[in-house]
Amino acid sequence: METVAVIDFETTGLSPALGDRATEIAAVLVQDGQIVDRYESLMNAGVYVSPFIESLTGISNAMVRRAPPAAQVMEAVADFVGDHPLVAHNASFDCRFWDAELQRIDRRRSRAFACSMRLARRLLPRAPSHKLGALAEYADLPATGRHHRALADAELSAHLLLHIEAVIRRRFRIREVSHALLCEIQCAPQRGLDRCVKNLRGGAET
DNA sequence: TGCCAGGCCCTCTTTAGGGCCTT
Numbered sequence: 001m002e003t004v005a006v007i008d009f010e011t012t013g014l015s016p017a018l019g020d021r022a023t024e025i026a027a028v029l030v031q032d033g034q035i036v037d038r039y040e041s042l043m044n045a046g047v048y049v050s051p052f053i054e055s056l057t058g059i060s061n062a063m064v065r066r067a068p069p070a071a072q073v074m075e076a077v078a079d080f081v082g083d084h085p086l087v088a089h090n091a092s093f094d095c096r097f098w099d100a101e102l103q104r105i106d107r108r109r110s111r112a113f114a115c116s117m118r119l120a121r122r123l124l125p126r127a128p129s130h131k132l133g134a135l136a137e138y139a140d141l142p143a144t145g146r147h148h149r150a151l152a153d154a155e156l157s158a159h160l161l162l163h164i165e166a167v168i169r170r171r172f173r174i175r176e177v178s179h180a181l182l183c184e185i186q187c188a189p190q191r192g193l194d195r196c197v198k199n200l201r202g203g204a205e206t
Numbered sequence: 207t208g209c210c211a212g213g214c215c216c217t218c219t220t221t222a223g224g225g226c227c228t229t
Binding site for chain 2: 009011012014017018023088091092093094115117118121129130132148
């Protein structure tokens with residue numbers, strides 16, 4: 001598959017529309033079945049980190065105050081990601097913050113997000129939960145560090161993506177799993193998924 | 207004062223409601 005960028009945000013809350021801001025971003029590049037590069041940074045958006053969020057993420061107000069400005073970090077991570085297609089776990093969340101933080105520096109997203117959670121719901125329906133941590137345990141993914149820190153979660157999402165790609169190759173007898181195919185599968189109906197993927201591939205098998 | 211998201215997905219649905227998932 002072409003190189004993809006798996007990203008993860010830590011934030012002050014759930015909605016940029018309500019004033020929540022990013023406190024940390026990580027992006028890892030996945031190429032030829034492995035992580036080949038990493039970017040990680042705390043960022044200072046001048047916002048208050050609540051005790052709940054500090055307890056959840058381990059990111060304190062002092063850590064954010066010492067971090068580089070959010071605009072500087074977003075410029076750097078946007079350059080790092082470049083034009084690679086994007087992946088995130090529950091991508092609707094990260095996509096909202098990605099777009100909102102980019103808009104603040106007058107930049108725009110150029111590629112679509114694929115969502116490892118939506119893919120897991122279709123391809124790993126027997127998992128007891130589709131939370132990132134639960135899927136890591138279910139699929140026996142390698143440990144990557146403290147849950148709810150950006151780099152650890154981005155790397156874990158990358159390992160989950162590689163696991164999902166292996167499931168797709170095995171189940172649908174596909175040699176190369178493109179980002180475009182991931183986007184098609186995540187939008188396909190759960191029932192009739194096999195028929196849908198076969199139609200996408202024109203019925204050709206490797 | 208109290209409350210505040212948003213998209214997906216399933217079902218006891220479709221003129222709706224509630225759980226899941228992200229921080």
